[in-house]
Amino acid sequence: MSKPTFNRALRRSALTVALGVCFASGVAHAQSNAAGSIFGSTGEPGTVVVIQNVDTGLTRQITADANGRYSATALPTGEYTVSLQRDGQVLATKEDVQVTLGGGREVSFSAGGAADGSATDLDRIVVTGTAASFIDVSSTDTRTTFTAQQLEKLPVGRSIESVALLAPGVVQADSRYPGTASFGGSAASENAFYINGYAVTNPLTNLGSTSLPFDGISQMQVITGGYGAEFGRATGGVVNIVTERGGNEWKFGGLMTYRPASLRADYENILYPDNGTPNDGLIYQKREEIEVNSWSYGMYASGPLIKDRLFMYVGGEMEEQDQSSVLARPGGATNGYRDSHYEIPRWLAKIDWNITDNHIVELTAVSDITKQTVDYFPYTYTPGTDETIRGYEKTGGYFYEDGGELYVGKYTGYLTDSLTLTAMYGTQKQDHIAVPFGYDPSVVYVSDSRSVADPVQRGTYAQLAFPDAFDETEGFRVDLEWQVGSHSLRVGYDRQDSTSRAGEVTSGPAGYRWIYSSCGPGAAGEPIQGGGGAVCPGGSGDYVSQYRYANGGTFSVDQSAYYLEDRWQVTDNWLLTLGLRNEAFENFNADGEVYAEQKDQWAPRLGASWDVFGDASLKLFANAGRYHLAMPNNVALRGAAGSLYTNEYFAFTGIDPVTGAPIGLTPLGDGPYSSNREYGQAPHPDSVTAKGLDSHYQDEFVLGFEKRLTDQINVGARYVHRDLKAAIDDMCDYRPAYNWAIARGMSEEMADQLGNELASCRLFNPGEDNTFMLDDGSGNLVEVALTAEELGFPKLKRMYQGIDFFVERPFDGTWYGRIDYTLSRNYGNAEGQLKSDVGQGDVSQTMDWDHPELMEYANGYLPNDRRHYIKGYGFYQLTPEWRFSATATFQSGRPKNCTGYYPNNSPEDEEFIEFYSYGGPYYHFCNGEPVPRGTSGRLPWTNKLDLGVAYAPNWADNALEFSLDVFNVFDEQEAQSIVEYGELGGPGVPYAHSNRVLSYSTPRSVRFALRYDF
Structure with a gap:
């Protein structure tokens, strides 16, 4: 009878342990941005939990606290085995515990198992991983x-x-x-x-x-x-x-992929839209001639340098691509054939050193460099036909190289069972090289805008990017985690400094170029348009200007923050996350002076997770927080850099036939003239931005649930509300400062000076009161405080509301799948740091807020509004040899706009159009009528289905795998963006290119791959 009794006890104990892994532990644990955690309950104080990494042997022993709880944080991601021990005896083991990035995995055990509540008579109980769905009740994000x-x-x-x-x-x-x-x-x-x-x-x-x-x-x-x-x-x-990182087992492998042009569907041609012009329906861009061949190959090796202690991983890949394309336009306008060759060599090396089980050091090195060669060739094109004839004499091109190396070092110290310290330091340098084809640095660029039979032309490129352009970052962070009963406290400090050198300069050795022009005969003594007082010469009226241009420099941004977070396990079922972050940003101009600064930006973060039934089968969660964002370095390039652009005008008696330079110069003015009065000096740093400038920041609220519907199915939903509270952009309006000065009795001259200073585009917070420091013309700054009403702009608005639903089937050894559906609304009068309406890339310096008239009728659906979005992906392991997979996306189209010229309906409108407007189709009006943002329809849905099949033959022990992936199986190519200008040339003048497609979704393509791992 003893044996059946023992079997019953064993079965009962196994059941309690198996169920125990699903119960809430009642212990809070912290999460890391590069690691994960394991936590749970042993059911008995003083028991020991042994956590061991399967690949590296890294082992942590945690003693359960007075409540029988334990937590191991800052664990490297990977597979672990978790054992419960008492007095050196293993009572139970949980295998195949997967620690994911930033996630918490609960492994709990029940006390006892025998009738008397003890489990000392058990040799060992193993509870292996199952296909049961897993919900992380420790996360609130x-x-x-x-x-x-x-x-x-x-x-x-x-x-x-x-x-x-x-x-x-x-x-x-x-x-x-x-x-x-x-x-x-x-x-x-x-x-x-x-x-x-x-x-x-x-x-x-x-x-x-x-x-x-x-x-x-x-x-x-x-x-x-x-x-x-x-x-x-x-x-x-x-x-x-x-x-990836190395482990105790040596591993090697390689992969080759190939996407042939011959199996790629033809790219959709871009046609002239049907706008009632002679070009309607003709080819604008002949994309069907695009040919793309791409392939990649890579290898890796990993393993132990010292078993259980020192590991290495090294891997590299080379991506290559050849692409040929042609731009064909009716009427013979040509840009030529364009051949591009890309080489993208990348490598990764990582060393992991488990000095002891309590002290870990990681060293990472990454290289990411893109090399691109672009060649241009002439061609001829017959309008209205498909005929193109390519020439083979190269006419131009560029060689680009962008990238560099990243180095990161990290230390993790498990100082005690309840105290963990992590420290990280990294640095990165990326160079940006652009070498034009046929460029002779000894040649001074010469151009000729006169109507002459033989215009003068020397040189190929008038302007060049800085040859020593680069981006560089350096940063570190320190985090300390302390488990105190039901609280997991984290405190940390991090800093990242970035430096960029960027800009343009006149090509050639002299720092200037010559531009020949003509006033025409009989214009002697007349002012040269835009000449700053220079007058036209006699005779033919021909003159030459010496033009100098340089813009750019070396800029930097320093970002730092400290934070405190308490993850409080209020009860076994309730987790609260209470966090507070303080951010500081400093932006520096090329002289190393601060031109924008935000300090003490407090960002609260609150989260809650409720394990409703205490078995991780239903989680309700919510969080609310504030998030800040700094301006990148390119803002200084546009707004805080010194820009030198001067013209000096001369009459001349002849032209050097070799260099094209003018001979016999006679000045026509008083020397170099520039509308930029600083002549290359950077503006005063205090005048670049409004005083007390708030950073770009957003508030967010999320409410959701996750439910284990069955042992095989998880479902969930979440509601997201995002509200952009402040942004930074530039405004370029003369009128507010001018009116401010006149209202205070200042002279017309001073008002004009201050108005012009503000019209030079100053950074501000749109829709708010702003105080500017403007130069009075003598180098002194005048404080000009303007209310939101005086500035004339509406309140900033960007609001995102979305509901996400998902169904997921975790992998059970046979198949995995997930489907997401998002219903969302993205509404407001500004996209944020960019303006996708026109593809403007000047971050935080878009056209939107330059004048109040640009924001009239700007409220509506924003460019990133996709009302419906369905995503699905998964794979099915039919046999050990055959696997099938798929991904699918279905998204509704983005909203369309019709923009045009500002209408002249009043004397105020006429004054604005004459003196202040951009004189282009940038306003929310077409044919003189308002067309609010996003009310001109929508682009079509974009649907995409990708299918894959893989074969791993048994004769190669499944180490060799052949795969075939087909992307966009049904070759649905839909318009992704279009020209949204409805007018060009003046109000009411239709634009022939209105609604012309700018880009289509990519055509069907096929990828072959060969992988071998051993």
């Missing part, structure tokens, strides 16, 4: 985590952006910002990217980020809302990547 195993199985592009677009609430940004995405209605420049905890967002523009070998991604986390106090500098989303 909204994230999607992709593992390397998932990315390997899905038909998805091998880029960070392609993966991010699978997350709910993320849509592709305007095609004029390539490789970017919009998160939750934000502009594409409002996201943050991290690799192993270090920020790698583009420091010049905030558009995009550094990349790495795709197979070097171990896990990629896409956070679309509610991120904690450790994250900042983003009002869109956060993409957080941890790289």
Whole structure:
């Protein structure tokens, strides 16, 4: 009878342990931006929980507290085994515990098991991982985590952006910002990217980020809302990547991919729209001749240098692409054939050193360099036909090289069971090289705008980018975690400084170029238009100007923050996250002077998670927070840099036949003239921005639930509300400062001076009161305080509301799938830092707020508004040899606009049009009638289905895999963006290109891949 009794006890104990892993632990634990955690309850104080990494042997022993709780934070991602021990005896073990990036995994055990409540008679109980769906009740944010195993199985592009677009609430940004995405209605420049905890967002523009070998991604986390106090500098989303690392087993592998042009569907031609012109329906851009061949190949190796202690991972890949295209226009206007060759070598190296089980050091190095060669060739095109004839004599081109290396070091110290310290330092340098074809640096550029039979022309490029352009970042962070009973306290400080050198300068050795022009005969003594007092010469009226231009410099942004966060396990079922972050931003001009500064920007973060039934089967969660964003370095390039552009006018007696330079010069004016009175000096740093400028910041509220519907199915939904509270842009209106001065009895001359200073475009907070410091003409600054009413702008508005629904089936060894549906509304009068309406790339310096008239009827649906978005992806392991996979996206089109000239309906309108307006089709009017934003219809839905199949033959022990992926199976190419100008040439004059397509979704393509891992 003893044996059955023992079996009953064993079965009962196994059941309690198995159920125990689902129960809430009642212990708070902190989360890291480059690690995860394991937590739970042992049911008995003083028991020991042993947590061991399966790959590296890293082991932590945690003693349960007085309530039987334990928590292990800042764990490297990967697979773990968790054991419960008492007096050195293993009572139970949980295997296959997967720690994901920023996630918490609960492993709880029940006390006892035998009739008397003890379990000392059990040899060992193993509870292995199952296919049961898993809900992380420890999180209050909204994230999607992709593992390397998932990315390997899905038909998805091998880029960070392609993966991010699978997350709910993320849509592709305007095609004029390539490789970017919009998160939750934000502009594409409002996201943050991290690799192993270090920020790698583009420091010049905030558009995009550094990349790495795709197979070097171990896990990629896409956070679309509610991120904690450790994250900042983003009002869109956060993409957080941890790289592969070595383990105790040596591994090697390689991958080759090929996407042939022969299996790619023809690109859709761009046609002239049907606007009642002779060109209607003719080819504007002959995209059907685009040919793209791309391939990549890479290898990796990983393993132990010292077993259980020192590990390495090294991997590299080379992407190459050849592309040929042609721009064909009716009437013979040509841009030539364009051949491009891309080479993108990337490599990743990582060292992990477990000095002891309590002290870990990680070293990461990443290289990401893009090399592009662009060649131009002539061609002829017969209008109205498909005939193009290519020439083979190269007419121009460029060589570009962009990129560099990233180095990151990180220390993790488990100082005690309850105290963890992490410290990280990183630096990155990226060079930007642009070498034009046929450029002779010894030649002074000469151009001729006269109507002569043989115009003078020397040189190929009038302006060149700085040859020593670069971006550089340096940053560090320190985080301390302290478990105190039911509280997990975190305090941290982080800093990132970025420096960019960018700009343009006149080509050639002299710093100037010659421009020949003519006033015409009989104009002697007449002023040269725009000549600053220079007069036309006699005779033929021909003259020459010596033009100097230089703009740019070296700029920097310093960003720092400290935060405090308490993750408080109020009860076994309730978790509260209480966080507070303080941000500081400083923007420096090329002289190293601060021109914009925001300090003590307090950002509260509040979150709650309710494990309703205490078994992780239903979670309700909510969070609210404020998020700040700094201006990138390019703002200084446009707004705080010194711009030298002068013209000096001369009569001449002859032209050097070799150099094209003028001979026998006679001055026609009083020397160099420039509308920029500083002659290249940077504006006073206090005059660049309004005083007390608020940073770009947003408030967010999220409410949602996740439900384990069955052992195989999870469902959930969340509501997201985002409200942009302040933005930074530039305004360029003369009138407010002029009126302010006149109202205070100042002279007409002083009012004109202050008005012109404000018209030089100053950074401000749109829709708010702003105080400007303006130069009175003598170098002294006058404080000009203007109310929102005096400035004349409406309140800033950008509001995003979205409801996300999902159904997910976790992988059970056979198949995995997830479907998301997002219903959203993105409404307001400003997109944020960008203006996708026209593809404007001047971050925080868009056209929108330059004059109040530009904001009339600007309220409406914004460019990133996609009312409906359906996403699905998954894979099915039919047999050990065969796997099938799919991804699908269906999104409604973006809203359309019709913009035109400002109508002249009053004397005030006439004055504005004559003196202040841009004189172009930039206003929300067409044919003199208001056309509010987003009311001109919508672009069509974009639907895309990608399918994949993979074969791993048994004879190769499944180490060899052949795969075939077909992207956009049904070759649906829909317009992604269009020309939204309804007029050109004046009010009521239709624009022949109105509604012309700017870009289509990519055509069907096929990717072959061969992978081998051993």
